[in-house]
Amino acid sequence: MKQPTIAVFDIGKTNKKFFLFDFDFKELHQEYISIPETTDEDGYPCEDLLAVTTWMQQTLNRFLQSDIIEIKRLNFSTYGASFVHLDAQGTPLTPLYNYTKPYPSELLEDFYEKNEGKDTFSVHTASPALGMLNSGLQLYWLRKTKPELFAKVRYSLHFPQYCSYLFTGLAASEYTSVGCHTGLWNFVTRNYHNWVVNEQLDTILPPLVPTTQFTFSELNGHRIRVGTGIHDSSAALLPYIVQNKEPFLLLSTGTWNITFNPFNNEPLTKEELNQDCLLYLQTNGEPVKASRLFLGNEYNYQTQLLATYFQKSPDYFRQVEFDEGIYIKWKDLPEKSFCWQNLQFPDNSIIGADQTDLSVFKSFEEALHRMMIEMIDLQIRSIKLATGSTHIHKLFVDGGFTNSSLFLEMLSRSLPSFEIIATPTPLGSSLGAAMAISI
Structure with missing residues (x-):
């Protein structure tokens, strides 16, 4: 008899992963691939959507032919701030625009002028002013700069829901994708913001459904329960909410390090927003504070x-373990050593060195320790933003940085009052997606 399994595609910026879990959520298999980026019509790097979806379909078909396992459930977690725009035939009309693509400044000013002003709008939508990272503003940009193309859009799907659409043909929106700094959701009225209707975007955004909603699809002769997809950061939080009764923080690490506090009910402030602290929507539509x-x-x-x-080799950093002597040598240096490339808050309050001078370090190990010391200082600042006035002393750490002894050791030393628990295997968002299709 074949073993029934849950399949999950976990699509990150860097790696595209495929997981199989049993019905007790034990990992049975994982594999991943890195897919080179392509460029959009402006020459800006973007996801190769066709290559990603082809890999997904081929991978699933391969496992559907297995003599050992039988896929009964299928779900998806992906990064956010990304839309796939479909025409009436369900064909993508545009590239999957990169959320780091620059947003036209005049268009941005025009948008905020028409919608409460930047500060008020940002607080109401829990969306720091981040241009394309506010994915709702991508729709505004598309409507204003490419009106002929926009007129052909039947549905704009958040990336997780597009992945689901590939296997179901059903268009949907869901809470975790809508509620991740998109500028679409008004956290005060708990509904879409007025501008969504004013700009007629409600006509291309499919109906909003619960994250746990599923449909049955016939895939290569197999009847499979297919989920609606989930935003990866919110997916990473779900297993901890299910398994823990006492208050906790979750630091989900990866391309973005996001600290979630499901127990912070304090209103979001302008000052918090300016330091990239915001609100997300959980799977049940309730807000969670995150930095x-x-x-x-x-x-x-x-x-x-x-x-x-x-x-050294590009992955040499993986071999470097925490060294007490190096740490003591470099931990109390008053001035900054590293100039950051892309590490900044909306209010530009992160201050690094004017330039990086690596000649002051005797070795790669010394430089990496000093760099991590400065990064941990910023990480602690971010954790404290999410903590607010809540009295929480348990911190789970999930994701890629759980493989770094430097990160975990320095984090523990900087938060002596916290019990810090690193998950032994960084399944993160894939496990959350598996749970979401099983609730």
């Missing part, structure tokens, strides 16, 4: 600079 730091992206960039300078 964000673009740390994984910066870490990848800086470690490559170190590898080049010290003539």
Whole structure:
């Protein structure tokens, strides 16, 4: 008899992963692939949507032919701030625009002028002013700059829901995708913001459904329960909410390090927003306070600079373990050593060195320790934003940085009052997606 399994596609910026779980959520299999980016019509890097979807379909078909396992459920977690725009035939009309693509400044000013002003709008929608990262503003940009193309759009699907659409043909929107700094959701009225209707975007946004909603699809002769998809950061939070009764924080690490506090009910302030602290929507549509730091992206960039300078392999940083002597030598240096490339808050309050001088370090190990010391200072600042006035002393750490002894050791030393629990295997968002299709 074949073993019944849950299949999950976990689509990150860097790696595209496929998981199989049993019905007790034990991981049975994982594989991943890195797919080179392509460019949009302006020459800006973007996801190769066709390559990603082809890989997904081929991977699923391969496992549907297995003599050992039988896929009974299928779900998807992906990064946010990304839309797939479909025509009436269900064909993508545009590239999957990159959320780092620059937003036209005049258009942005025009938008905020028409919609309460930047500060009020940002507080009401829990969306720091981040241009394309506010994915709702991508719709505004498309409507204003490409009106002929926009007129052909039947549905604009958040990326997780597009992945689901590939296997169901059903168009839907869901809470975790709508509620991740999109500028679409008014957290005060608990509904879409007025501008969505004013700009007639409600006509291309499919009906809003619960994250746990599913449909049955016939895929290569197999009847499979297919989920609606979930935003990866919210997916990473779900297993902890299900399994823990006492208050906790979750630090979900990866390209973005996001600290979630489901127990902070304090109203969002302008000051918090300006330091990239915001609200997300949980799977049940309730808000959760979260603070964000673009740390994984910066870490990848800086470690490559170190590898080049010290003539090491690109992944040499993975071999470096925490060293007490090096840490003590560099931990109390008053001035900053590293100039950050993309690590900044909306209010520009992160201050690094004017330039990085790696000649002051005797080794790759010294430079990496000092870099992590400065990064941990910023991480602590971000954690405190999410904590607010809540009295919480348990912090779960999930994701890629659980593989770094430097990160975990320095984090523990900087938060002596916290019990810090690193998950042994960083399944994160994939496990949450598996749970969402099983609730």
